[in-house]
Amino acid sequence: MASAGAMSWWQSQWLRQWHRPLALRDKLLTSPDFQRWASDFPLTQWIARRRAKGLFDLVAGFVYSQVLLACVRLNLFDILHETPQSLAALSSRLSLKPDATERLLNAAIALQLVERRGESYALGSLGAPMVGNTAIAAMVEHHAALYADLRDPVALLRGELSNKALSEYWPYTAYEDLQAVDTQRAAKYSALMSASQPLIAQDILDAYPMQHHKNILDIGGGEGTFLCSVGARHAHLRLGLFDLPVVAQRAQAKFAAHNLQDRAQVFGGSFLHDDLPQGHDLISLVRVLFDHPDEQVLKLLAAVRLALPPQGTLIVAEPMAGAKGAETMGDAYFNFYLMAMGHGRSRTQEQIKILLQKSGFTRIKTVPTRMPLQVQMISASH
Numbered sequence: 035m036a037s038a039g040a041m042s043w044w045q046s047q048w049l050r051q052w053h054r055p056l057a058l059r060d061k062l063l064t065s066p067d068f069q070r071w072a073s074d075f076p077l078t079q080w081i082a083r084r085r086a087k088g089l090f091d092l093v094a095g096f097v098y099s100q101v102l103l104a105c106v107r108l109n110l111f112d113i114l115h116e117t118p119q120s121l122a123a124l125s126s127r128l129s130l131k132p133d134a135t136e137r138l139l140n141a142a143i144a145l146q147l148v149e150r151r152g153e154s155y156a157l158g159s160l161g162a163p164m165v166g167n168t169a170i171a172a173m174v175e176h177h178a179a180l181y182a183d184l185r186d187p188v189a190l191l192r193g194e195l196s197n198k199a200l201s202e203y204w205p206y207t208a209y210e211d212l213q214a215v216d217t218q219r220a221a222k223y224s225a226l227m228s229a230s231q232p233l234i235a236q237d238i239l240d241a242y243p244m245q246h247h248k249n250i251l252d253i254g255g256g257e258g259t260f261l262c263s264v265g266a267r268h269a270h271l272r273l274g275l276f277d278l279p280v281v282a283q284r285a286q287a288k289f290a291a292h293n294l295q296d297r298a299q300v301f302g303g304s305f306l307h308d309d310l311p312q313g314h315d316l317i318s319l320v321r322v323l324f325d326h327p328d329e330q331v332l333k334l335l336a337a338v339r340l341a342l343p344p345q346g347t348l349i350v351a352e353p354m355a356g357a358k359g360a361e362t363m364g365d366a367y368f369n370f371y372l373m374a375m376g377h378g379r380s381r382t383q384e385q386i387k388i389l390l391q392k393s394g395f396t397r398i399k400t401v402p403t404r405m406p407l408q409v410q411m412i413s414a415s416h
């Protein structure tokens with residue numbers, strides 16, 4: 035795979051030309067005298083203040099996350115959705131002392147989760163989208179495992195982590211022993227994946243028209259939540275799902291509950307060890323590739339290509355690195371998340387396209403999505 039650090043000729047020329055001015059800028063920005071001057075001088079004051087705030091947010095970010103966790107656990111957003119409430123009323127509803135309630139509310143106001151309206155508290159601009167948002171609430175809750183693994187980030191980077199909460203949470207990353215994926219653990223991670231599907235399913239369906247396909251096979255399809263959305267949008271499509279046997283069983287039950295059992299077929303197996311079912315003219319890999327290292331991805335893509343008919347299409351949909359304006363998601367969050375998980379990597383579109391090319395796919399194209407922060411897409415032909 036092309037290294038993310040490889041520089042083009044133009045980039046190296048640009049760097050050579052700007053080397054001295056950039057070195058001067060670095061020198062100025064690290065100088066306490068310059069920092070003092072910039073924060074006093076009227077024309078640079080706003081930049082200095084914005085930078086100071088940006089740096090402080092990095093320092094304090096984990097506190098903000100825990101404030102959000104407290105709001106989610108206490109069901110604060112749903113409570114405020116009923117009606118704006120006084121401090122005394124909230125103190126009683128949250129079973130917190132008035133002082134603790136006020137501290138939580140002040141923190142939530144500073145983070146735009148809550149808003150003051152006269153004597154009452156109401157939903158803030160970032161709290162309002164949290165109402166009934168089981169997807170984000172489930173993510174926030176499961177972060178307990180991520181916090182545990184990130185406690186010593188240097189140990190994590192050196193591969194010396196003693197705590198492995200995330201790899202326990204996602205047991206299929208222990209490739210040698212897929213039996214480790216027991217019913218209980220499969221239920222836990224599949225429920226999280228299912229809860230977070232609303233963040234992406236409609237964006238994928240809006241971005242990629244499926245009218246001209248007959249059969250879709252969703253590989254690593256979890257308990258079938260994405261296919262339920264596909265089925266609801268495209269009544270003509272036959273649905274196929276492939277996942278580990280314990281997860282496939284859950285999908286079978288979900289399709290029955292959604293009255294889709296006549297249109298849906300479920301296949302249990304490992305996409306790294308078993309043949310994939312043939313005869314589907316559309317195959318989807320939704321949030322699957324980033325869980326696996328390049329060798330496993332190449333193995334999976336080769337199996338997908340074998341299973342696809344000559345006119346078939348593959349769509350890959352997941353959060354990808356390098357998303358313009360959302361770099362922190364792929365390059366910081368998922369990058370470290372997957373390192374803690376012990377497998378997989380957050381890839382840019384280009385990196386995924388190279389893997390698709392290596393596996394023999396053609397007509398590899400970006401499919402623009404509404405919210406690249408949450409999901410980006412690539413389509414490819416057999």
Ligand SMILES: C[S@@+](CC[C@H](N)C(=O)[O-])C[C@H]1O[C@@H](n2cnc3c(N)ncnc32)[C@H](O)[C@@H]1O
Nearest residue numbers: 206227254255256277278303304305306320321
């Ligand atoms: C991150 S989840 C994504 C689930 C679903 N596509 C979604 O977006 O909600 C990855 C899925 O791949 C499945 N998986 C992992 N390794 C697998 C393997 N070797 N064979 C079949 N499925 C596998 C997991 O069981 C899980 O359901």
